[in-house]
Structure formats: C-alpha cells, structure tokens
Amino acid sequence: GENVEQHPSTLSVQEGDSAVIKCTYSDSASNYFPWYKQELGKRPQLIIDIRSNVGEKKDQRIAVTLNKTAKHFSLHITETQPEDSAVYFCAASPPASKIIFGSGTRLSIRP
C-alpha cells in the first residue's frame, strides 16, 4: 500500500522568509497530492492540491511542485506571516482509493 514520508518534522523560519516542506510517496499509482493545514485544536483543512498530470501549482503565497519520476512533492510558502504557524500535512491517493497522510510538519514563524 501507499506510504508517505514527510520532512522536516519541525521548521522554524523568520517572518518574511520562505518555508519548504518535502514529501515522498511509494505507490506509483497515486495521482492526487493534497496539502492540509491544521491550526492548534482545530480540524485539518485543505490549502492546496495537485494532480499527477501537473508539475506545479501556485495559489498566492503557496505553491506545490511534483516530481512523479522521483515520487516526491513539496510545499513552498513565501513571505511567511505569523498566521502561517500551524502543522502541515501532505498526503497521497491512488485513483478512487484511500488517502494516506504524512506525519506532519510543525511550522513556527519567528517575529
């Protein structure tokens, strides 16, 4: 089955700098790769997703890149702000199947 690894587990960046979180997956059939943000005490919420036929997708300050050959994908947050502090999860899903999550990255933004 699918296995998703996520790094780093914690990340601290200066406000205004960029943050990058990386994930790898094992199942070459996976074709959908979402990213979720979870604020303290709240439920995870989707922030951006990418399908396997697209190499990069951007939405304002966040972007995702996907390398299907290497089976890895990354989340990039530019011009970080205090409200970006949260736990971020990557995930991978084969078609019409279960979604497997990575172990999460706790992002802290230093003022």
Next chain:
Amino acid sequence: NAGVTQTPKFQVLKTGQSMTLQCAQDMNHEYMSWYRQDPGMGLRLIHYSVGAGITDQGEVPNGYNVSRSTTEDFPLRLLSAAPSQTSVYFCASSYSDGRRNEQYFGPGTRLTVT
C-alpha cells in the same frame, strides 16, 4: 449544510469498555474515513468506505470495527478499549470526481482510555 458532524466531542472510557463514535455527513459524499491523531503525530487511517455497504481497512484497523449502512453515517466501534487507543479521532468525507478527492474533516472526538 452541517458538513461532517461527530459525537461525542469528549469521552473517557475504562480499559475493556466498548463504545461507538458517531459520524454523519450531509453532503452526499460517497467516501468516508476514520483517522486517529496521537499527540505530535500525523493522521493515521483506521478504516474507510467508498460507498454504502463497502468498507476496507486502513493503516491501523486493529481494535476497531466499522459499518456503512447509509451514505450519511459511518460509525466507528471500539470493541474493548485499551490505553493505546487514547487519541483524537477524526471522521472525514469526500467526493471524488476522478481528479480531486478533497477530504472534509469533522471537529474530532477526544478519547481518553484509563
């Protein structure tokens, strides 16, 4: 729409007790899943369902049962609670159109087993 609802919000059980965590969605989503989130850890899939009458195991299914008799409801049963099942449980539902499979999460149930 209420979205995904879960009851109860909090629960304390003694070792060996059984209980059912309730999950319901009103979005007519075909996919529903149960995850557990341990402190400082990620979301691990317990069981999932791709439609009424169809369920399958996830990454950590032992000690849990599920059934899906209707599209709306997906209860999770703990057969004999153990301290290792202390966790926050999230139910999620989604609609897959073959391109996207966005999970909508419920508010979670915080379970403590003593």
